[in-house]
Amino acid sequence: MAQQLDSRQTNTIIEPAQNPSSVYYLHPSNSASSKLVSIVFDGTCYIDWKRSMITILDAKNKISFTDGSLPKPAVGSSDERAWHRCNNMVTGWIIASLERHIAKSIMYFKTAFEIWKDLEARFGNPSTSQIYRLQQLITVFQEPNMSVAEYFTRGKSL
Template sequence: MESATRISFDQTQNLGSVYYIHPSDHSTLKLVTMPFNGTRFADWKRSIVISLVSKNKLAFVDGSLPKLEDNSSDLKAWERCNTMVIGWILTSLERTVAKNVMYYNTTRDVWINLEDKFGQSSSTQLYHIQEDLASLTQSGSNIAEYYTKAKALWDELDNVDPLFICSCNGCKCDTAKTICSSKKIKESSIS
C-alpha cells in the first residue's frame, strides 16, 4: 500500500502569494515620494494603499490577514511580511509621526492608530478646502493647470466631506438621484 505523500509548497516563493517578498524589497523601501508629516492624510493614505496593492500586501493593513496562530506553518512568513510592511509605513512617515506608532507589533495596529489620529475629517479641514476653492483663480496658468488644481481640491473636498450614500433597497427615497444631480452641478461649476 502506498503512503500518501504531502507536498508542501513554500508560499514565500509563489509570486501570487501575500507572503512573497521580491528580492528588491527591503524594510526601508520608500513607497511614497513625500513622507507624511501630519497633514493631508487622505493623500498619503491613497499613495500608500496604491503601493501596498501593487506589492500584494494590503491584507496586512486592512485586517483581512490577521496574525496567524502560533502553530501555523506560515507564521514565520506572516511575521516577516508584517515586519516588512511596518518598515515601509515607518519609512513613509516623518520622524515625529513615526515615533507615535513605532512600537506596535502588527501593521493593522499601526494603521488603526494612524487612522484614529489623522484620518478624521474636521470642520477646520473642510473650511480650508472651501476657502482654497473660493480663492482659486486661473491667473496666469493655462486651462489644464487651472482644471487640475480645481479638480484636486474637489477630490479632497469629497474625501473630507463625503456625500451621504443611500442604503435603502432600490433607492425609494431618491437620495442617490439628488446627490448625483448636485455633484454634476458642482463639477460643472469648475469647467
C-alpha cells in the same frame, strides 16, 4: 523518464514565501527601510499619503496586512514565520514613509494593522477647520495667469 519528471513537477508544492502569487512572498529586492511612496507623511495631506500607500501595498500583494483581512496565524502554524516576516516588512515600509515624530508615535505597535488603524483614527477625519479652509480656497480660487489645463487641474486638486 519524461512522464516521471512531469508527475514530480505537478506534485511539487511551492512554499508560500517562495510563490510570487502568495501574500507571504517577498521579492529579494524588498527592504523594510525602502520608501515605497514619494510622499512622506508629515501630518498633512493624509488622504494623499494613504491613497499612495494603498496603491503600492496592493500592487505588492500586502494590503491585507493593513486592512486586517489576513489575521495572524496560530502559534506553531506553518504560516506563522512567513506572516511575521511580511508584517515586519510592511511595518518598516509604513515607518519609512512617515516623518520622524509620527514614526516615533507608532514604533511600538506589533502589527501593521494596528499602525494603520492608529494613523486612520488620528489623521483620517478632517477637522472642521480643515474643511472650512478648503471651502474658502475653492470659493476664492482664481488664477488668471494659468492655462486652461493648469486651472482645471489645480481646481480639481482643491
